[in-house]
Amino acid sequence: MGEERRGISRRGLIGGGAALGVGAAAVGFGAGRATAVETERAGAAAAYSLYGAHQPGIVTPVQDRLHFATFDVTTDSRAALVDMLRAWTDAAARMMHGDGAGPSGPTSGDYDAPPDDTGEAIDLPPSRLTLTFGFGASLFDDRFGLSGKRPAALDPLPHFPGDNLRPERSEGDLCVQACADDPQVAVHAIRNLARIGFGTVGMRWSQLGFGKTSTTTRDEATPRNLFGFKDGTMNVKSDDRDALADHVWVGEDADQPWMAGGSYLVARRITMTIETWDRQSLREQERVVGRTKSEGAPLSGGVERDQPDFERAGREGKPLVDPAAHVRIAHPDHNGGVQMLRRGYNFVDGSSDIGRMDAGLFFLAYVVDPATHFVPVQMRLATLDDMQEYVQHTGSGLFAIPPGVRRGEYVGQGLFSA
Numbered sequence: 001m002g003e004e005r006r007g008i009s010r011r012g013l014i015g016g017g018a019a020l021g022v023g024a025a026a027v028g029f030g031a032g033r034a035t036a037v038e039t040e041r042a043g044a045a046a047a048y049s050l051y052g053a054h055q056p057g058i059v060t061p062v063q064d065r066l067h068f069a070t071f072d073v074t075t076d077s078r079a080a081l082v083d084m085l086r087a088w089t090d091a092a093a094r095m096m097h098g099d100g101a102g103p104s105g106p107t108s109g110d111y112d113a114p115p116d117d118t119g120e121a122i123d124l125p126p127s128r129l130t131l132t133f134g135f136g137a138s139l140f141d142d143r144f145g146l147s148g149k150r151p152a153a154l155d156p157l158p159h160f161p162g163d164n165l166r167p168e169r170s171e172g173d174l175c176v177q178a179c180a181d182d183p184q185v186a187v188h189a190i191r192n193l194a195r196i197g198f199g200t201v202g203m204r205w206s207q208l209g210f211g212k213t214s215t216t217t218r219d220e221a222t223p224r225n226l227f228g229f230k231d232g233t234m235n236v237k238s239d240d241r242d243a244l245a246d247h248v249w250v251g252e253d254a255d256q257p258w259m260a261g262g263s264y265l266v267a268r269r270i271t272m273t274i275e276t277w278d279r280q281s282l283r284e285q286e287r288v289v290g291r292t293k294s295e296g297a298p299l300s301g302g303v304e305r306d307q308p309d310f311e312r313a314g315r316e317g318k319p320l321v322d323p324a325a326h327v328r329i330a331h332p333d334h335n336g337g338v339q340m341l342r343r344g345y346n347f348v349d350g351s352s353d354i355g356r357m358d359a360g361l362f363f364l365a366y367v368v369d370p371a372t373h374f375v376p377v378q379m380r381l382a383t384l385d386d387m388q389e390y391v392q393h394t395g396s397g398l399f400a401i402p403p404g405v406r407r408g409e410y411v412g413q414g415l416f417s418a
């Protein structure tokens with residue numbers, strides 16, 4: 001059999017191949033399009049393109065599932081690292097399109113060699129998979145000649161009161177965020193990138209997430225976090241160009257020109273003591289958040305998407321939104337106007353030996369500069385927010401997210417070219 005074995009691509013198996021061909025109108029990305037929708041397919045068959053002005057997986061409508069992984073480079077060879085990024089780019093474009101990770105497919109190629117795709121996504125549609133790549137501060141040491149290209153925004157985050165960060169769940173030379181509507185598609189993508197990277201990178205840590213905790217569009221209902229509250233109401237939305245330009249995308253005047261069009265990703269694994277939370281009265285839960293549990297409306301009145309009125313007081317003269325409520329402390333009005341594009345997920349990583357769920361929120365936020373858009377906000381939350389009683393930050397990562405990839409280029413190419 002060997003090389004003559006007939007290739008079965010993942011695409012070929014879906015609807016006999018026809019479903020993806022017929023009516024699949026390619027949509028190019030113009031200057032205004034942040035991420036190109038590759039085809040007009042709907043539902044699970046919908047696919048996004050890797051190529052665009054910005055990387056996919058940032059303003060892209062948030063998918064249901066996450067597999068996030070960080071990697072450390074295990075070689076000192078810059079050429080090997082670049083080769084791997086090239087291979088990752090090709091594989092990412094293929095997998096986002098709904099194909100296998102390699103050109104031969106999982107059951108073809110050399111019968112005596114490992115297949116170039118692991119196979120578990122063969123029958124599955126693209127599921128709106130996006131892959132977003134980033135570089136951690138540790139990549140900019142002296143191993144690859146990149147120390148002169150390190151953006152100032154990658155300065156380490158400070159220690160925040162209450163942090164209990166575990167090194168084995170923190171940082172990494174590289175990160176990959178895989179989001180998809182099917183967890184198997186997200187895991188398949190990370191697994192195949194790890195397989196391709198074998199010998200060049202080793203996985204440092206990874207995090208699965210379910211149940212998105214934000215939206216980037218206005219037409220979907222706001223999802224809920226594991227405290228049971230709507231989360232993402234006041235998030236930066238994908239059609240808010242001014243907010244994206246001011247708060248998310250790195251501009252042309254960046255200290256490192258290769259980052260123009262990119263962003264910075266802050267990842268925080270936040271453990272939530274949900275058993276303690278679940279014993280609090282509804283009144284206390286709403287006081288801590290500053291919004292109603294059912295509708296997500298501000299406690300100062302109105303409906304979900306109305307702005308809170310922080311001055312408005314109740315009959316006893318106390319503000320209706322408590323001085324220590326999460327939404328008051330995090331609100332742009334109290335943080336010099338800064339906003340962030342939140343894209344986090346719920347997680348449950350089993351349970352502890354005392355029968356508590358290891359649950360929480362894997363916080364992901366894209367910002368133009370963590371020093372101005374994350375650090376001061378988190379410092380206020382860590383010191384003033386009553387929600388701190390129920391949460392503990394147990395992992396952390398900060399990554400430079402380079403701009404989008406042009407066809408024929410590889411992700412992060414600007415960093416490695418002259």
Ligand code: HEM
Nearest residue numbers: 225229230231232233234270327330331332361377378391
């Ligand atoms: C487990 C941890 C967290 C939980 C359960 C949580 C929950 C919530 C909820 C329920 C809301 C109100 C709905 C909304 O506007 O999205 C909210 C808003 C917000 N949160 Fe959090 N949050 C957490 C951590 C954080 C962290 C670490 C930050 C940033 C450092 C943050 C920043 C914000 C911001 C900026 C808003 C919007 C405030 C506004 O404009 O009204 N949150 N969060």
